[in-house]
Amino acid sequence: MNFHYPSGKKYKVADASSKQIRPHTPIQFGKRGMSLEDELNESNQYYLSHGIAVVHKKPTPIQIVKVDYPKRSAAVIKEAYFRQASTTDYNGVYKGYYLDFDAKETKRKTAFPLDNFHDHQIRHMKACLAAKGICFTIIKFVELDQIFLLPATNLFYFWDRQKKGGRKSIPLSYIKENGYLIKYHLNPLIPYLNAVDNLLIKQHEGEHNAK
Numbered sequence: 001m002n003f004h005y006p007s008g009k010k011y012k013v014a015d016a017s018s019k020q021i022r023p024h025t026p027i028q029f030g031k032r033g034m035s036l037e038d039e040l041n042e043s044n045q046y047y048l049s050h051g052i053a054v055v056h057k058k059p060t061p062i063q064i065v066k067v068d069y070p071k072r073s074a075a076v077i078k079e080a081y082f083r084q085a086s087t088t089d090y091n092g093v094y095k096g097y098y099l100d101f102d103a104k105e106t107k108r109k110t111a112f113p114l115d116n117f118h119d120h121q122i123r124h125m126k127a128c129l130a131a132k133g134i135c136f137t138i139i140k141f142v143e144l145d146q147i148f149l150l151p152a153t154n155l156f157y158f159w160d161r162q163k164k165g166g167r168k169s170i171p172l173s174y175i176k177e178n179g180y181l182i183k184y185h186l187n188p189l190i191p192y193l194n195a196v197d198n199l200l201i202k203q204h205e206g207e208h209n210a211k
Contacts (some may be wrong), residue, residue: 005128034143036105036147040090053193055092055099083109086123088135094193098133100125101152105140110170112139114162117191122159125152134199138182138192139175149195 012176037057047053069075088102096123102125104116125135135152158170180195 009160021206027080027172029198036103037089037136040103040138043190043192044090044092046188046191053092053094053099053123055090055094057090058087066141088121094134094196095200098128098136099135099196100128100133101136101138105142108144108169109141109172111171112141112175113169114159115168117155117159122156128154131145133205134196136196141177143173147182147184147190147192148175148179149182149192150175151199154178174203 041057043053044053044057048053062129078151088100090103091098091100093099102117102121104112105113106116128135129152137150137155138147138153139150154174155170158166158174162168180188182192182195185191
């Protein structure tokens with residue numbers, strides 16, 4: 001029997017007679033060969049279908065230059081190029097707040113390389129923060145199978161320092177201390193909005209202390 005995720009991907013259920021799950025064996029919801037983007041898209045579909053949040057991956061603007069029409073009912077794009085540099089991967093609305101974030105993966109085990117980001121992305125995130133948006137990055141350490149939400153301000157700290165000769169990566173220890181570990185779940189697969197709730201609480205506390 002085949003089931004389909006909301007994103008349209010198939011998931012085949014194993015035959016119970018051929019494979020049994022031993023009692024007390026922890027179920028791993030990740031490690032299914034999915035990229036972080038696929039996992040987030042599936043999670044966002046869950047949030048949308050349950051009326052929790054509206055978050056989508058941003059489309060990359062493309063300028064089509066040449067199109068062939070081999071058939072009247074079909075068109076084949078022969079040449080195209082990106083119209084402008086992309087900003088971040090995702091944006092949307094949650095609890096009345098504007099969310100804007102990027103998703104990155106690394107195979108390194110002890111640090112996240114800053115060359116995964118570009119100047120225009122950082123400028124965009126800083127502008128969103130200045131407009132009172134909620135900005136962050138979701139980082140997946142592939143070899144460790146661990147996912148973290150790191151607030152944008154913590155990313156900026158290392159980004160600005162590297163411009164002055166500082167290190168060109170963010171230590172995993174720093175991410176663990178200042179970010180939020182996101183554990184795989186069943187529905188949604190990546191419950192990152194739980195970490196966003198913690199961000200909102202911290203933001204409200206900061207605003208209250210500033211008064």
